Amino acid sequence: MDLHGEVALVTGAARGIGQATAEKMGALGAAVILADMDLEGAEAGALSIEGAGGRAMALRMDVREAEDWEYAVETTLERYGGLHILVNNAGFDRPGNVQKISLDDFRAVLEVHLISCLLGIKAATYAFEEAGRGAVVNVSSLYAKIGGQGEAAYTAANAGILGLTKSAARDLAKLGVRVNCVLPGLTDTPAIREMMSDKVKRKLLAETPLGRMAQPHEIASVIAFLCSSEASFVTGATWEVSGGWNM
Ligand SMILES: NC(=O)c1ccc[n+]([C@@H]2O[C@H](COP(=O)([O-])OP(=O)(O)OC[C@H]3O[C@@H](n4cnc5c(N)ncnc54)[C@H](O)[C@@H]3O)[C@@H](O)[C@H]2O)c1
Secondary structure (H helix, E strand, O other): OOOOOOEEEEEOOOOHHHHHHHHHHHHOOOEEEEEEOOHHHHHHHHHHHHHOOOEEEEEEOOOOOHHHHHHHHHHHHHHHOOOOEEEEOOOOOOOEOOOOOOHHHHHHHHHHHHHHHHHHHHHHHHHHHHHOOEEEEEEOOOHHHHOOOOEHHHHHHHHHHHHHHHHHHHHHHHHOEEEEEEEEOOEOOHHHHHHOOHHHHHHHHHOOOOOOOEOHHHHHHHHHHHHOHHHOOOOOOEEEEOOOOOO
16 A cells, blocks of 8 residues: 555544554555644644654644634645545544433534534545545444444444445545445544443453454554555445454
C-alpha cells in the first residue's frame, strides 16, 4: 500500500481507531488532517506523525456541524492543495434499550454517527470532483448487522451508515469516488476501556472465534487498504473486521 500524493481527512482522530488510522495513513505517505472535538488529542497525534517523518495537521471540528465541515475541507485545500480520502470515524454512545432510550439520546447518536457521514460526504465531494477521484470509508460497527442488546440508538445509527454507504457508492461512482464501510468488532480503545464492563467484554469475546479484542491498528490497516489504489475495484462494500464474530 502506498498513499504518497494522497490527502486524507480522518474524524475522531484524537484517539482510538481514528488516531491509529491517521498514523497508518501518515506512515504510508498521505498528508493527514486529524479532525476531532478534542484538539489536544488531535495535536498529539499530528506531532507523532510528523515526528515519524510524515505530514499532518490537527483541526478542531464537531462532525455534527455543516459549517465545521466546510471549514475543514477549505482548510485542507488551502494547506495541502487537495483532498482525496475521507474517513468518517468519530463516534460515541448513549446506551439504552428500545423501551427506555430517550428521543434526545436516540437523536444525539444518529447525529454524531449517521448524519455526520452525510455532511462529510457532501462537503468532501466538491474536493473529490476537483481531484477527479476520491475514497471514503465510513466506520460503522458489527452491531449494525447483529443488533446490540441495550444499544438501540448505536445499532440503528450504524445500520443507517451501511445504507448510506451503498447509496453514496452508487451516486458517486461516476465521479471516480469509491465509498466503503468498515464494521469493527470489539476493539481495545479508550471508549471500550471507559464504558464496557469486564462481564460484557467476556461475553462478547466468548462469541469471537479469535478470542480477543482487535487492536486499533488492525482496523486501521483495513481502512487504509480500502482507501488505497490496491482496492480500486472495491465500492459499496461492508467489511467486517471482527475476529470472526458473526460468521
Ligand atoms: N472500539 C470498538 O470496539 C468499536 C467497535 C465497533 C465500532 N466502533 C466505532 O469506531 C469508531 C471509533 O471508535 P473508538 O472506539 O476509537 O472511539 P473513541 O471514543 O476512543 O474515539 C472517538 C473519537 O471521536 C471523537 N468525537 C466524538 N464525537 C465527536 C464529534 N461530534 N465531532 C468530532 N469528534 C468527535 C472523540 O473526541 C474521540 O476522539 C466509532 O464510530 C465507533 O462507533 C468502535
